[in-house]
Amino acid sequence: MQKRLKRPTLLNNTLVARILLVLVAFVLMVTSSCYIMFRALNTKLRNNAELMMKDTAVFITHVLLEPESTLNFLIAHLEGLYRRGEGYDAMKAYMTETSSQEYKEKTGILSYYSVFGYFEHGGGFFDGGGWAPTDGDGYDPRERLWYKAALAAEGGVAITSPYIDADSLELVIAYSRLIFDGSGNPLGIICIDVKIDYIKDLVINKAITPNSYGFMVDDSLNVIIHPNNEIQGELLGEFNYEMKQFSDAISRGISISLDKVRNYAGTQSVLFGLQIENGWYLFVVIPEFEYYKELYEMILVVSTLGIALAAIVITVLIRLESARKMSWSQMHSATKCLSTIRACRPRPLLVRSPA
Numbered sequence: 001m002q003k004r005l006k007r008p009t010l011l012n013n014t015l016v017a018r019i020l021l022v023l024v025a026f027v028l029m030v031t032s033s034c035y036i037m038f039r040a041l042n043t044k045l046r047n048n049a050e051l052m053m054k055d056t057a058v059f060i061t062h063v064l065l066e067p068e069s070t071l072n073f074l075i076a077h078l079e080g081l082y083r084r085g086e087g088y089d090a091m092k093a094y095m096t097e098t099s100s101q102e103y104k105e106k107t108g109i110l111s112y113y114s115v116f117g118y119f120e121h122g123g124g125f126f127d128g129g130g131w132a133p134t135d136g137d138g139y140d141p142r143e144r145l146w147y148k149a150a151l152a153a154e155g156g157v158a159i160t161s162p163y164i165d166a167d168s169l170e171l172v173i174a175y176s177r178l179i180f181d182g183s184g185n186p187l188g189i190i191c192i193d194v195k196i197d198y199i200k201d202l203v204i205n206k207a208i209t210p211n212s213y214g215f216m217v218d219d220s221l222n223v224i225i226h227p228n229n230e231i232q233g234e235l236l237g238e239f240n241y242e243m244k245q246f247s248d249a250i251s252r253g254i255s256i257s258l259d260k261v262r263n264y265a266g267t268q269s270v271l272f273g274l275q276i277e278n279g280w281y282l283f284v285v286i287p288e289f290e291y292y293k294e295l296y297e298m299i300l301v302v303s304t305l306g307i308a309l310a311a312i313v314i315t316v317l318i319r320l321e322s323a324r325k326m327s328w329s330q331m332h333s334a335t336k337c338l339s340t341i342r343a344c345r346p347r348p349l350l351v352r353s354p355a
Contacts, residue, residue, distance in 0.1 A: 099128030209290035
């Protein structure tokens with residue numbers, strides 16, 4: 001009996017299984033590649049961001065030390081004048097000289113507003129730049145932030161939080177320090193102001209991506225510098241609820257690196273933070289999409305290549321299966337034709353021979 005060719009079916013061929021195997025293999029390949037790239041690139045991005053933060057912190061620390069060094073130099077000269085018996089008049093004349101634009105240009109020191117301060121024992125308030133409070137405006141130097149900060153520093157240089165300068169009405173930070181006579185008795189307090197914008201540009205413009213920005217808080221977690229002027233002076237965590245967790249973490253001495261947060265505009269971002277030498281904190285906020293842009297692009301390329309290769313392999317498998325079916329069909333037709341020919345072939349007549 002002739003055997004009939006058995007037609008391939010979905011159950012007895014392996015095309016679907018092979019296609020599924022190809023898909024699973026490529027999905028695993030793309031997933032594992034993306035994971036490996038994510039780990040490597042994320043480490044690279046983190047290292048770059050942290051290195052930039054450290055470089056910026058060193059630079060800003062240097063910038064913040066400049067007015068401190070200037071103030072110490074000026075006070076040393078003023079104390080020398082007093083010890084030589086030249087009195088308040090000579091000291092005020094020197095403050096006027098060092099507050100002049102000519103002196104700043106000649107020495108190349110930081111462009112602070114002026115040297116000013118308060119002298120005890122009849123010296124009173126004096127501003128080397130020529131500003132003086134008007135009668136009736138209620139200006140009391142002993143109630144000003146710079147005066148109180150210097151007293152609290154007990155002979156060290158105090159750096160205040162930002163405040164509005166009574167003369168220029170601009171936001172400034174003050175460097176102030178007690179001045180002493182030859183016996184160690186306090187003569188008063190000398191101070192210089194630094195425009196917050198001078199430091200602000202250094203902090204905010206230290207960005208990694210187009211829409212990232214830096215900001216700074218003092219050791220009491222008051223926001224000193226921020227691209228949004230309305231936030232300056234706020235307590236960290238008050239202008240953004242998600243920042244609250246970081247103020248708590250900072251208070252416990254926990255470092256901030258690649259933490260998730262929403263920036264003041266509501267964009268999902270990553271946050272880096274670092275404490276600088278004077279106790280302030282520098283932060284950089286980077287929109288998450290911009291931070292991971294390079295990673296997303298690499299994942300897109302790998303995924304596209306994986307899909308393209310999988311499509312090619314699947315197409316080859318389908319064509320091979322199509323060719324196999326065609327071969328089976330041709331073989332089936334040939335077998336059927338051969339069977340028909342055999343069925344139609346005339347049979348030989350049987351003739352009996354005579355007995």
